Amino acid sequence: MLTPRSAPVGFFDSGVGGLCVREAFRRRLPHEDTVYIADTAHCPYGNRPAAEIVRLARRHVRALLARGCKMVVVACNTATAAAIDVLRATWPGIPFVGMEPAVKPAVLRSKSGVVGVLATQGTFNGRLYRETCARFARKTTVLTCVADDFVALVERGETEGPRAEAAVRARVEPLLAAGADHLVLGCTHFPHLKPIIEAVAAGRAKVIDPSDAVARQAERLLAERNLLNPSGGASHVFIRTSLG
Numbered sequence: 001m002l003t004p005r006s007a008p009v010g011f012f013d014s015g016v017g018g019l020c021v022r023e024a025f026r027r028r029l030p031h032e033d034t035v036y037i038a039d040t041a042h043c044p045y046g047n048r049p050a051a052e053i054v055r056l057a058r059r060h061v062r063a064l065l066a067r068g069c070k071m072v073v074v075a076c077n078t079a080t081a082a083a084i085d086v087l088r089a090t091w092p093g094i095p096f097v098g099m100e101p102a103v104k105p106a107v108l109r110s111k112s113g114v115v116g117v118l119a120t121q122g123t124f125n126g127r128l129y130r131e132t133c134a135r136f137a138r139k140t141t142v143l144t145c146v147a148d149d150f151v152a153l154v155e156r157g158e159t160e161g162p163r164a165e166a167a168v169r170a171r172v173e174p175l176l177a178a179g180a181d182h183l184v185l186g187c188t189h190f191p192h193l194k195p196i197i198e199a200v201a202a203g204r205a206k207v208i209d210p211s212d213a214v215a216r217q218a219e220r221l222l223a224e225r226n227l228l229n230p231s232g233g234a235s236h237v238f239i240r241t242s243l244g
């Protein structure tokens with residue numbers, strides 16, 4: 001029988017990208033159970049209209065709540081940008097955690113005054129990204145790079161090898177050449193390529209992955225609401241959507 005504390009935490013993404021967020025969460029909170037929805041039937045989200053992403057996000061939240069989830073982590077920057085306000089307004093009793101583009105830590109640590117953000121077009125179009133830059137990056141040049149091809153590589157499981165390396169080089173080298181000393185991973189698929197991104201940027205730029213910060217925020221919210229599970233952690237459900 002599920003009590004509020006023993007209920008699982010829900011996650012969703014357009015695909016397997018957000019699994020790196022769930023891994024960070026599990027490292028931090030090993031006693032939590034989880035349910036993860038990978039919407040591979042509609043992947044990628046990057047160039048879909050915001051209204052469509054809102055519709056899909058609502059569907060995933062309904063499915064997670066039907067499984068009794070006590071909190072939902074929107075493990076997708078694009079879906080956070082398009083839908084988190086609507087989700088919070090629709091389910092005011094449910095705590096939601098979204099992906100923040102980690103522009104602030106990059107700007108604070110930058111010595112060159114130039115940082116690079118890798119994300120989808122949908123994330124760059126969002127209010128959250130614009131507001132974060134306006135707030136924290138007034139004196140810093142923020143270079144943007146839409147790296148949709150990384151999403152396809154990660155969905156195919158091609159996170160190493162010559163094709164992945166060539167794709168990373170093509171996106172990252174121009175940012176480094178323009179002086180970026182920090183690279184923000186603004187899409188949850190991209191940490192899966194982090195070893196290659198770090199190898200390409202070695203000695204020139206640091207790579208910032210917000211997964212741990214999101215896990216910390218999830219922990220804070222659960223603690224605040226007295227929802228931390230003292231004794232679970234054995235059940236981790238993975239659901240893939242299909243077109244059929």
Ligand code: DGL
Nearest residue numbers: 014044045046077078188
């Ligand atoms: N993982 C996603 C994100 O964080 C979406 C990538 C996509 O489906 O385009 O933005």
